[in-house]
Amino acid sequence: xxLNFFDQFMTPIYMGIPLITLATLMPRLTFxxxxxxxxxxxxxxxxxxxxxxxxxxxxxxxxxxxHHWALLIVSLMIFLITINLLGxxxxxxxxxxxLSFNMAFALPAWLATVIxxxxxxxxxxxxxxxxxxxxxxxxxxxxxxxxxxxxxxxLALGVRLTANLTAGHLLIQLISTAMFTMIHTIPLxxxxxxxLLLLLSILEIAVAMIQAYVFVLLLSLYLQxxx
Amino acid sequence: xxxRLVFVSGTHLFNLFLVQASRGLHTSSxxxxxxxxxxxxxxxxxxxxxxxxxxxxxxxxxxxxxCSNITFSLFYMLGTGLLVYLLSKEIYVxxxxxxxxxxxxxxxxxxxxKFGPQVxxxxxxxxxxxxxxxxxxxxxxxxxxxxxxxxxxxEQWRTEGRSLLFDAKRNxxxxxxxxxxxxxxxxxxxxxxRRLDYHVALQNLKRRMEQEHMINWVEMSVVSTIxxxxxxxxxxxxxxxxxxxxxxxxxxATV
Numbered sequence: 469x470x471l472n473f474f475d476q477f478m479t480p481i482y483m484g485i486p487l488i489t490l491a492t493l494m495p496r497l498t499f500x501x502x503x504x505x506x507x508x509x510x511x512x513x514x515x516x517x518x519x520x521x522x523x524x525x526x527x528x529x530x531x532x533x534x535h536h537w538a539l540l541i542v543s544l545m546i547f548l549i550t551i552n553l554l555g556x557x558x559x560x561x562x563x564x565x566x567l568s569f570n571m572a573f574a575l576p577a578w579l580a581t582v583i584x585x586x587x588x589x590x591x592x593x594x595x596x597x598x599x600x601x602x603x604x605x606x607x608x609x610x611x612x613x614x615x616x617x618x619x620x621x622x623l624a625l626g627v628r629l630t631a632n633l634t635a636g637h638l639l640i641q642l643i644s645t646a647m648f649t650m651i652h653t654i655p656l657x658x659x660x661x662x663x664l665l666l667l668l669s670i671l672e673i674a675v676a677m678i679q680a681y682v683f684v685l686l687l688s689l690y691l692q693x694x695x
Numbered sequence: 696x697x698x699r700l701v702f703v704s705g706t707h708l709f710n711l712f713l714v715q716a717s718r719g720l721h722t723s724s725x726x727x728x729x730x731x732x733x734x735x736x737x738x739x740x741x742x743x744x745x746x747x748x749x750x751x752x753x754x755x756x757x758x759x760x761x762c763s764n765i766t767f768s769l770f771y772m773l774g775t776g777l778l779v780y781l782l783s784k785e786i787y788v789x790x791x792x793x794x795x796x797x798x799x800x801x802x803x804x805x806x807x808x809k810f811g812p813q814v815x816x817x818x819x820x821x822x823x824x825x826x827x828x829x830x831x832x833x834x835x836x837x838x839x840x841x842x843x844x845x846x847x848x849x850e851q852w853r854t855e856g857r858s859l860l861f862d863a864k865r866n867x868x869x870x871x872x873x874x875x876x877x878x879x880x881x882x883x884x885x886x887x888x889r890r891l892d893y894h895v896a897l898q899n900l901k902r903r904m905e906q907e908h909m910i911n912w913v914e915m916s917v918v919s920t921i922x923x924x925x926x927x928x929x930x931x932x933x934x935x936x937x938x939x940x941x942x943x944x945x946x947x948a949t950v
Contacts, residue, residue, distance in 0.1 A: 505733060506825075507733065507822055507825065507826065508822070509733065509737075510737075510815055510818035510819065510822075511818075513818045513821050513822055514814065514817075514818050514821075517818075517821055556799055557796065557799060558792040558793070558795050558796035558799070559792055559796075640795050641791065641792075641795070643795075644791040644792065644793075644794040644795040644798070645791040647791070647794050648790060648791040648793075648794055662794070662798065665794065665795065665798040666798050666801065666802065668798075669795075669798045669799045669802045670802055673802065
């Protein structure tokens, strides 16, 4: 039994192997390899359909030059969705609850979009710092504010994902502990808590998928701005 | 580097880079080609996870009836025993994670039971659309082939009647030639007749002119020889002749 609720977020190194590496590599096994069959199985068809539709959704508003990022962004999305969903099972570890893990995705990608914007179209990139038709008095303040908001983007991306998942996992732990403790003393309250736990599970499944999609959607938006 | 070239040569540049490939093409019998056909349905499972074959292990020994399936099937016996062992020896500890896991499991099972058939139907529909597209292409090709076969047969039938066509054309041409010949003949005749008519008219004109000239000349010479005296004599003679004639005619008339 865990001593405190934060032991689920530990990243131990067991016999020289950091276990987070295994936890990061395992979800890849749930994907199917592309086959040379023309009519594929149901799972394979659905997987390809999911990938194609999400790629189209993400990249339809983007210019053709930025379609080079498609592989990176969609594979990131699938990776994050799988990791998040697998972490909802009991006794599993979710790497995306670690801030370092998420910042490692957010910071380089955001920085790449900013550098691309500054290199290819610097005037256009700087123009994003000032919204259209602002009153002249507000211009200096607004530029400072917009710069801060630009610089805080990678932090926001990483922390959003981390916080959502960590909070969700903690909530599940808390409510299931409450249910576990109360089931011998006040079974009725335990049943109500159980209902709450069910609803929370549904929410957590939704949050796991939505947060990954939002991460990737925001990256594509930053890309659209700068390319 | 070599492996990349082999890959490249294997896909679509067939023999272009074969010189540097570390293995040739088609040197061994092919594996996984042609593709083995995909099974129609997935493997049968019971309770969603356990394959049906596990339950069939001791059927030859234990036999199958309605209740013996549950009580005496090896799988259920072993499964129940294992579960009870894990729980009673606290190898699987029941703690708060169990409840979290139960909640998640019930959500998953509910989702699969409720939306499973719909998702499967959607996947099948995607595959069917793909097949239908290919089928349309195939049907179009077949139809166009059948049409072209029929057209070919029709052309063959048409060539049988080509001798009739040639005869008709030959007759046509002969008629045209004949008509043309006759026209020219007609034209020639007309032209010759015109020229002859001209000569005839010329001769007629000449004779007439000669006649007129002669008449005029004779008149002129006669008139010139008439002097006034013979003219008076001839006129009185004429008058007396006329009188005599008038008398005879009067006499005839009264008679």
